[in-house]
Amino acid sequence: MANTYFTEDHEWLRIEGGVATVGITDYAQEQLGDLVFVELPEIGRKLAKGDTAVVVESVKAASDVYAPVDGEITEANTSLSSDPSLVNSAATGDGWLWKMKLSNASQLDSLMDEAAYKAHIG
Amino acid sequence: MIGEDTKHLPLEDLHNASGARFGAFAGWSMPLTYPAGVMKEHLHTREHAGLFDISHMKLFEVSGPGTAALLNRACPFDAGALEISQSKYTFFLNEAAGIIDDLIVTRLGDDRFMVVANAGNAVEDEKHLHALAADFDANVEPLDRVFLAIQGPDAWAALARAGIETGSLLFMHGVEPRQNWFMSRSGYTGEDGFEIGLPEADARDLVAKLLQDERVQWIGLAARDSLRLEAGLCLHGQDLTPEIDPASAGLMWAIPKEVRASGHFIGADALRSILERGPSQKRVGLKPDGRQPVRAGAALVDADGNPAGHVTSGGFGPSTGHPVAMGYVDTALAKPATRLFADVRGTKIPVDVTSLPFTPHRYRKG
Numbered sequence: 001m002a003n004t005y006f007t008e009d010h011e012w013l014r015i016e017g018g019v020a021t022v023g024i025t026d027y028a029q030e031q032l033g034d035l036v037f038v039e040l041p042e043i044g045r046k047l048a049k050g051d052t053a054v055v056v057e058s059v060k061a062a063s064d065v066y067a068p069v070d071g072e073i074t075e076a077n078t079s080l081s082s083d084p085s086l087v088n089s090a091a092t093g094d095g096w097l098w099k100m101k102l103s104n105a106s107q108l109d110s111l112m113d114e115a116a117y118k119a120h121i122g
Numbered sequence: 123m124i125g126e127d128t129k130h131l132p133l134e135d136l137h138n139a140s141g142a143r144f145g146a147f148a149g150w151s152m153p154l155t156y157p158a159g160v161m162k163e164h165l166h167t168r169e170h171a172g173l174f175d176i177s178h179m180k181l182f183e184v185s186g187p188g189t190a191a192l193l194n195r196a197c198p199f200d201a202g203a204l205e206i207s208q209s210k211y212t213f214f215l216n217e218a219a220g221i222i223d224d225l226i227v228t229r230l231g232d233d234r235f236m237v238v239a240n241a242g243n244a245v246e247d248e249k250h251l252h253a254l255a256a257d258f259d260a261n262v263e264p265l266d267r268v269f270l271a272i273q274g275p276d277a278w279a280a281l282a283r284a285g286i287e288t289g290s291l292l293f294m295h296g297v298e299p300r301q302n303w304f305m306s307r308s309g310y311t312g313e314d315g316f317e318i319g320l321p322e323a324d325a326r327d328l329v330a331k332l333l334q335d336e337r338v339q340w341i342g343l344a345a346r347d348s349l350r351l352e353a354g355l356c357l358h359g360q361d362l363t364p365e366i367d368p369a370s371a372g373l374m375w376a377i378p379k380e381v382r383a384s385g386h387f388i389g390a391d392a393l394r395s396i397l398e399r400g401p402s403q404k405r406v407g408l409k410p411d412g413r414q415p416v417r418a419g420a421a422l423v424d425a426d427g428n429p430a431g432h433v434t435s436g437g438f439g440p441s442t443g444h445p446v447a448m449g450y451v452d453t454a455l456a457k458p459a460t461r462l463f464a465d466v467r468g469t470k471i472p473v474d475v476t477s478l479p480f481t482p483h484r485y486r487k488g
Binding site: 031033034036037039055057058059060061062081084088 | 143154155159160161164344345347348413414415417437438440445467
């Protein structure tokens with residue numbers, strides 16, 4: 001996955017033309033278990049790295065998903081409203097969470113590539 | 123976190139071999155889920171049979187001529203009225219009628235009873251029983267057992283195939299089918315099922331036999347929680363605490379009328395005065411509108427924004443297909459269909475007061 005970055009919080013970002021598509025990794029969805037609800041962000045919301053962007057809810061618990069970089073929300077994956085289990089079945093594909101326009105592309109340099117992420121989760 | 127003081131289940135190796143994911147609960151490292159995941163585990167239990175390792179729970183055998191009197195002091199019930207093999211759901215109360223723990227007590231013999239207590243309160247329960255035993259001619263023995271629950275419509279058939287006949291045992295009855303075994307028809311899922319305390323070596327044999335049956339699979343603590351919540355059953359530490367009395371909790375059905383009127387149990391005076399003035403809050407079922415779960419700790423307000431109560435358990439009901447919760451609300455708001463609002467991260471989620479359980483009980487009573 002070229003142009004794909006990973007965070008220590010188990011998110012992935014795919015970069016196309018200054019816009020990042022963000023989701024959680026397969027490892028993360030496995031840890032969370034079956035998702036039953038995803039609280040999606042508002043379009044146009046500006047986020048700083050570390051802000052809570054989305055809340056994913058499993059049967060048992062609610063977990064925050066943080067903005068991995070600064071930027072502005074341009075799209076949310078509304079198909080998750082009717083089928084949150086897409087995050088479980090296709091975490092790195094149809095189960096993406098949101099898209100954001102990057103305001104500081106240099107922040108990507110501090111993120112991991114796939115090999116480094118695989119080493120991170122062991 | 124799983125720390126050094128964390129207790130480990132005797133069958134932990136079997137859970138590891140089955141791919142369990144562990145988490146801490148009441149001081150124990152417990153299997154939370156297996157590879158099937160909480161949703162499938164929950165539904166499997168309702169459709170077939172789920173096998174739960176509940177060895178974190180504690181069995182106490184109380185015996186001696188003063189046992190019934192001791193239990194009548196500790197619990198608001200009539201131990202002497204139990205027939206041999208009959209079980210009762212009851213509690214240890216404090217002087218303020220607060221619930222120290224909720225329990226199942228089974229009469230094993232004339233002067234012999236089994237008390238099954240929650241993991242989180244086991245140490246305190248043991249101290250409480252020992253302290254009381256000094257005033258009565260009774261002996262309290264904490265048992266070292268593996269404790270398994272098998273729950274669901276196929277539970278009895280799976281046990282039969284494993285060589286354990288349960289035919290004559292009805293819901294809320296318990297027997298000692300083999301040496302050092304205790305088996306009751308009971309559970310905490312709303313389904314028909316059994317709880318079996320037994321020595322570790324016997325447990326390993328039984329588990330191996332049961333898991334050969336395709337109707338049986340291991341079920342983790344996460345599904346145990348969603349099953350009991352759908353069944354409207356209380357979790358001590360959340361829905362019941364030493365600050366909550368049985369009247370507020372809607373558990374007065376567990377206290378016989380004569381005991382309410384003239385029992386000498388600890389907390390009797392406090393409970394009588396609560397009953398006289400009526401509890402100020404009541405435990406209710408709560409059905410959130412939409413798909414977003416409303417969880418323990420969420421504040422409840424009425425239509426005008428006035429405080430109405432709080433949620434004590436909440437999550438998603440895999441069988442109901444919608445979020446389910448329970449909590450305490452002001453008595454005036456406890457009527458089913460009352461619309462309230464739960465504060466979830468600043469958003470007001472509409473919730474309707476509803477009768478419990480969410481999923482009908484399917485106990486085998488006769």
